[in-house]
Amino acid sequence: MNFKTQASDAIEAVKSIYQLNPLPRSTVERRQKLVQQLLSDRSIEFDDIDQISQTIESRLQTNSRSSPVNNVLNDLKQEYIVAGETFNNIEEAGLLGTEAGAVTRAAEPSRRLTIKMLLLAELIAQDPPSPRNPDRVAILFRFGKLREQFQNAISEAEKTQIFNQAEQLLDELLSINAQEKEMICQARAKLLLTADTGTKLSQLIEKYNDLSFNEVVAKITTVFGIASRFGADITAVNVRTQEIQTAIQADPILNDILNKQRQNLPPATSNSQPLECSS
Numbered sequence: 030m031n032f033k034t035q036a037s038d039a040i041e042a043v044k045s046i047y048q049l050n051p052l053p054r055s056t057v058e059r060r061q062k063l064v065q066q067l068l069s070d071r072s073i074e075f076d077d078i079d080q081i082s083q084t085i086e087s088r089l090q091t092n093s094r095s096s097p098v099n100n101v102l103n104d105l106k107q108e109y110i111v112a113g114e115t116f117n118n119i120e121e122a123g124l125l126g127t128e129a130g131a132v133t134r135a136a137e138p139s140r141r142l143t144i145k146m147l148l149l150a151e152l153i154a155q156d157p158p159s160p161r162n163p164d165r166v167a168i169l170f171r172f173g174k175l176r177e178q179f180q181n182a183i184s185e186a187e188k189t190q191i192f193n194q195a196e197q198l199l200d201e202l203l204s205i206n207a208q209e210k211e212m213i214c215q216a217r218a219k220l221l222l223t224a225d226t227g228t229k230l231s232q233l234i235e236k237y238n239d240l241s242f243n244e245v246v247a248k249i250t251t252v253f254g255i256a257s258r259f260g261a262d263i264t265a266v267n268v269r270t271q272e273i274q275t276a277i278q279a280d281p282i283l284n285d286i287l288n289k290q291r292q293n294l295p296p297a298t299s300n301s302q303p304l305e306c307s308s
Contacts, residue, residue, distance in 0.1 A: 032139065032226050033113030036146060039219035040106045043149070044099055046158050046213060063088040105145065112138040136234045143227025144286045147277060148294070150220035150270070157213055157304040168202050214306035221273055228276045231283055 063085060067073060074080060115135040175195050182188045233240075278284045 030113055030116065032223065032230050033109045033116075035219065035223040035226055036109040036142065037106055039146065039216065039223050040102050040109075042212075042216035042219050043153070044102050046209075046216060047099065059088055108138070109142055112142055115139075132234055132237045136231065139227060139234070140231050140283055140286055143224055143231060143283060144277070144290050146220045146224040146227060147273065147287070148290055150217050150224065152294075153213060153217050153220070154270075154304045154306075157210075157302070159209075165202065165205050168198050168205070172198055210304075210306075213304060217304065217306060221270060224277070225269070225273050228273065228280060228283065231280055235280075235282070 066084065066088065073084065112135070115138060172195065175191055175198070179188060179191045179195075182191060277287055
């Protein structure tokens with residue numbers, strides 16, 4: 030259940046990165062943008078009625094559409110809920126004397142989902158997403174206005190004043206960048222923490238028939254302690270990436286799932302700078 034809860038928290042953290050939207054535009058602004066596009070975009074063919082209809086609809090659309098990223102993450106979250114329910118049935122299985130079989134059935138989905146958490150953390154590190162922060166949109170718009178003023182300034186005093194305003198905007202922009210990086214690093218840390226818990230869960234399942242009740246309790250308590258300690262220190266989780274990967278590779282079953290999953294991943298094509306969360 031702790032594994033399911035951590036996974037849900039991690040997925041919500043990833044979703045929050047993609048839920049930042051540009052500044053909302055009024056109906057008047059959307060109409061003006063549409064007219065400007067129709068007058069300036071040479072790729073638009075006025076003989077193509079379908080193209081014109083799609084352009085108009087997309088520009089004037091007011092209803093928010095579900096994000097494809099969120100749809101995928103919601104489906105992933107549902108997988109963890111189903112896996113959690115599998116473990117819920119173990120107590121009932123114990124009353125029937127079939128708990129060992131129930132644990133074995135719970136192992137496969139939990140291991141597969143452990144690997145998904147690790148791979149998602151790796152993908153975010155290799156190709157960090159770019160949150161669409163509305164504040165950045167406003168700052169860049171103000172930068173454009175200041176550039177016009179700077180180019181048309183007559184006196185040095187006026188240029189100095191504009192320059193100082195631009196420096197303030199730059200500081201605001203850097204602050205947004207830092208906040209977004211922290212948001213992405215926190216999401217990645219939660220993914221890694223879930224993968225770490227899943228790895229320990231896999232080890233516990235593998236030895237389930239040979240462990241006493243006291244040993245099971247001791248191991249679960251240890252997992253809770255680690256989760257609590259590293260959950261409060263995002264950097265500590267991120268710097269343990271290699272340690273978590275090594276633990277997974279040391280588990281023959283998890284390592285086999287990991288290798289198969291990596292073969293299905295598309296090749297990296299992004300020019301993004303790798304995410305660095307330890308500094």
